[in-house]
Amino acid sequence: MTSSDLWDEATAQRYDDDAADMFGPQVLGPTVDFLARLAGAGPALELAIGTGRVGVPLAERGIPVTGIELSAPMVARLRQKVDEATLPVTVGDMATTTVPGYFTLVYLVFNTIGNLRTQQEQVECFRNAARHLRSGGRFVIELWVPPLRRFPPGQAGVPFDITARHLGFDTYDLATQQGTSHHYTTGDDGLIRYGASNFRYIWPAECDLMAQLAGLELEERVAGWDRSPFTSDSESHISVWCKP
Ligand SMILES: C[S@@+](CC[C@H](N)C(=O)[O-])C[C@H]1O[C@@H](n2cnc3c(N)ncnc32)[C@H](O)[C@@H]1O
Numbered sequence: 754m755t756s757s758d759l760w761d762e763a764t765a766q767r768y769d770d771d772a773a774d775m776f777g778p779q780v781l782g783p784t785v786d787f788l789a790r791l792a793g794a795g796p797a798l799e800l801a802i803g804t805g806r807v808g809v810p811l812a813e814r815g816i817p818v819t820g821i822e823l824s825a826p827m828v829a830r831l832r833q834k835v836d837e838a839t840l841p842v843t844v845g846d847m848a849t850t851t852v853p854g855y856f857t858l859v860y861l862v863f864n865t866i867g868n869l870r871t872q873q874e875q876v877e878c879f880r881n882a883a884r885h886l887r888s889g890g891r892f893v894i895e896l897w898v899p900p901l902r903r904f905p906p907g908q909a910g911v912p913f914d915i916t917a918r919h920l921g922f923d924t925y926d927l928a929t930q931q932g933t934s935h936h937y938t939t940g941d942d943g944l945i946r947y948g949a950s951n952f953r954y955i956w957p958a959e960c961d962l963m964a965q966l967a968g969l970e971l972e973e974r975v976a977g978w979d980r981s982p983f984t985s986d987s988e989s990h991i992s993v994w995c996k997p
Contacts (some may be wrong), residue, residue, distance in 0.1 A: 755846040756870040757823055758951055765826035768804050771938075775863065776806055783978035784862070784895075785810045791891050791993065792816045792858040798885050800847035800861040800878070805831040805840065807862055812840050819843075821850050848877040855887040862895040864989075866960075867952035870931065875955065879967040886996040892969055895978075897989040899932075899954040901925070910935070930954050957983075957990055969994035 760768075769776060788797065788811055795816040799808045802820030804827055812818040812835065820842035822828050828842050843852050847861065848869055859882040869875045882892040903911045904925060913934075914921035920937040936948045955963075961971055972995045976987040983990050 755823065755848065756874055757846070757868045760824035760827050762826040764948075765804065765824060765830050768827065768830065769806075772806070780978075781807070781810055785814065787978045787980070787991070788858060788860055788893065789814050789816060791893065795858065796854060796856050797858040797860065798852065798856040798882075800859065800882065801865040801868070802831065802842060803827050803863075805834055807860075808840060809834050819852055819854070819856075821845055821847050821852060823847070848874045848881055851881070851884065854885075855890070856885050857887055857890045858893065859885050859890070860893040860895075862893075864895065864897050864952075866894055866896060867932075867954055868950075870951060870953045872930075872953070872959075875953065876963050876966055879960075879963040879969065883967040883969055883996055888996055890996050891972065892964070892967075892994045892996070894960060894992050895989065896955070896957075896960070896992070898987060899925075899956065900988065901927070925954070957992065960992060961994075964992075964994040969996055 784807055797811060797816050797818050799818060799820045802808045802822045808818045808820050818840050820840065822842055822844060823846055825844050828844055831842060843850055866875055866878060869878055886892060900911060910922040910924045912922040918939045921934060923932055923934050925932045930953050932952050932954050934950045938946045940946055957974065964971065973993040974983045975981060975991050976983045976989065978991060
């Protein structure tokens, strides 16, 4: 049993269009370059592989990629792009599901560790990543830094996108590190659709402690796939931990 929201058929159908910016070469190029360099000859394991946004182009570089993914509808979308023999995926929870083999690279991108909404499950996810790594292998996470500096006392939410078609804002419970992203999207038919997703936010330091509990050592932290330096103003981080 997982605390994650289950991504349903309708969400899976829309995913590639809704996340179109994240599929662009300006994002995917540096992402896949970064991961391919760490994977070497592979194999690589993507936790929460989704519709294969990153896993498919990484596999196209000749690196064997395996996936774990909770949502069967997301995997069905991935299967429209690549077959099971080329990119095997096990449907299950990334905190507990195991797959055969040991990997040079395990990665979990696009802020998805936050989809596990308890600290215990997030720790288990780090342990599960470590369990699948060869000695010398790396676990990579892409995660935003919680933007709590934008959240003055008494304010209920923080907007992150305000356009004619989409209003997105986050609400937080600072006591429990729980958050919800709210989306109001205007469709082509003019109707406004509401969707929400829930998460548990964590700081880089808490990630490092989870990695330590899993027997992993921090090797590198940068602000983005372009390897820009991570500073106190960075809004996200790419962190790399190594299994000794
Ligand atoms: C933002 S999408 C990222 C998908 C893909 N990694 C990408 O970068 O496009 C988050 C994905 O995490 C999956 N997910 C959420 N909780 C999960 C869990 N506990 N175990 C495995 N997958 C999970 C969702 O079903 C969804 O496919």
